[in-house]
Amino acid sequence: MITKIIDDSTVSFLVEEPDDLLVLRRIIKNQDTIISDTTRVIKQDKDYSRPDRGERIKIRIALEVEKIALDAVFDKLRIHGTITESTNEAVSKGLHHSILVRIGDSFNVVKKKWQPLELKLIKTKDESLGFVLVAIDRGDCGIGKLKGTHLELMQNMYSGSSGKQYKTSFNIQTFFESVAKALNTTLRENDSLVIFGPGETKRQFANFLAKSPISKAHKIEIVDGIDSGGEDGIYTFIKSKVMQQILSQSKLAKVSSILEEIMIRANNKSRKFTMGFEETKKANDLGAVESLVFSEKIIQTHDENQIIQFLNDVESKGVKVYALDASTDIGLQVSGLGGIVSLLRFAVDV
Incomplete structure (x- = not known):
């Protein structure tokens, strides 16, 4: 979670992972104020508008919190309350409204007084290290992003080879280029890259990355002892003892x-x-x-x-x-x- 203290009463948040939603659930209380962009349906008064339908518009509101709850699987946070300020005259003060907070959303929280525990929770960054896991073999590659305790898997990538009898057109460099392109969309600043899988493909891929900008921006570590590629390799690594050694700070x-x-x-x-x-x-x-x-x-x-x-x-x-x-x-x-x-x-x- 990215946070910025605006003043003594206001903190800005950008949600990055499911853990962040839980932290927000623990610090946001009734009578706090949430300032956020949201949408609301406005009824139309035009001559030919349908009475049962309205126009959904984007507005920025200040919401005084009355109720807050987590989604059952920790991927959304619903905040219900009363609108105290609005950027649209059609949305008046005193109306009830709900804001649904998801990963990637940003908003401000305003409190009369921030408690020491609340400040401690939002300032804890030492364990927010990100790891991108690559389980690669000649046939396929699995990519997983580990942030906090949450694992997000990308769709398996396939090289086009067929077992030991490789097609004459098969070029592993082309496969490596496709995997590197996928990594560029996944890696974030300060993320580390962990590469594993059966055979020597992992080292070949690490050598390929050594010539790319990825190696200059991210630490790369090769792990032995994981004999599976693809999604299965990711799960095997997560359950292994070597995970505790390699990702000891996670x-x-x-x-x-x-x-x-x-x-x-x-x-x-x-x-x-x-x-x-x-x-x-x-x-x-x-x-x-x-x-x-x-x-x-x-x-x-x-x-x-x-x-x-x-x-x-x-x-x-x-x-x-x-x-x-x-x-x-x-x-x-x-x-x-x-x-x-x-x-x-x-x-x-x-």
Whole structure:
């Protein structure tokens, strides 16, 4: 998420990933003001206009927040409230309106006073590293963008070769050029590039990129031990131990380490972990939580406001909190464990 502090009461936001929507859900409160571009249907008063239809126009409004809620899969944030200012005279103050915030949207949030936790949440950038994953073989290539804990896959690319009996017209350089072109549309500033797959194709492709502008703007790392290309290779890498080593500073690697430690403690019959909301809430009340991981399931199966208040309370105590969605197996694993798990500083009877 890109943020800019405008003044003491106003912060500008640009949403980049699903995690950002969750952060916004945690910081936007009732009676805050949202300033955003939106659309609204205006009824027509013309002689021949249909009474049941209107014209949808673009306007900029200030909305006093009355209700805010996440979409079930963390990809949209709906903000409902009352219009206090409008750039169109046909849209008067006092009307109710909803703004749907998606990835790529920008808007301003105005508060009477920003709380320390809210400022902490919007200023956390040290873990927002982006990684573009390339699982390449002579036959196909999978490209995935890992931002935070969210994995976005591009459509598989195919080289046109057919197994070991390559067509005489097959030119792997042409395939590499197509993959590099796709990467140019995916890579963002400060993203790192991780290349893996079976055989030597990954090194050939890395050598190809070494002669392109991509190598000057982005760190490139080659990974051995992943024997699949395409989309399967991406998922294999995400679940591997080598992912934790190569992407050690990423949120996903840290979450993977936390889950691995929870499994070790469970096997050792240690009580220094929790699974499920009730256990985790009791441990938090005792100040025992060290780090916490939750998935979208916890908000789907519990009262959203209660969960948001709980997460803010946990983080206000200095606990590191990580959110997951269903784009990775790790997110699905946390959902299967009740939607929320934690490591504890000390054993508690929950």
